[in-house]
Amino acid sequence: MTEQSTDERARIRAAIDRLLAGQPSASDGALTVVALAAEAGVHRMALQKRHADLKHEFYERVRTETKQLPESEKRLRKTVSDLKETVAAQKAEIATLRHQVTQLALANAVLTRQRHEPKKDSEEAPGNVIRLRPKEG
Secondary structure, X not given: OOHHHHHXXXXXXXXXXXXXXXXXXXXXOOOOHHHHHHHHOOOHHHHHOOOHHHHHHHHHHHHHHHOOOOHHHHHHHHHHHHHHXXXXXXXXXXXXXXXXXXHHHHHHHHHHHHHHOOOOOOOXXXXXXXOOOOOOO
């Protein structure tokens, strides 16, 4: 590990302690990676790439020490909740559409059968129609 990396890690650990103690000196005090990077004086990508273990440690400490969920986890949970609602609504819509398809298929079958059945003699023909077969009776 280089001296610069060791220095960054020490600054990040000190920043984690300050944020969790509620005593930020260089950030807004939010329990986020952005605030942590600002507090430590490092680029956010340094936390994402070189010091991902410290980022995970930060989030774990946020969970355990403050009994809070990190903002990123709150957003993910909200997204999951929204997606579950969307899926439930889509399932209900699919059930409704399947019922309509069944009803339409049944109506189509009835109409098709009526079309292919010969008309009963008891039905009156319109006045402009001449029967080719006389009525039995």
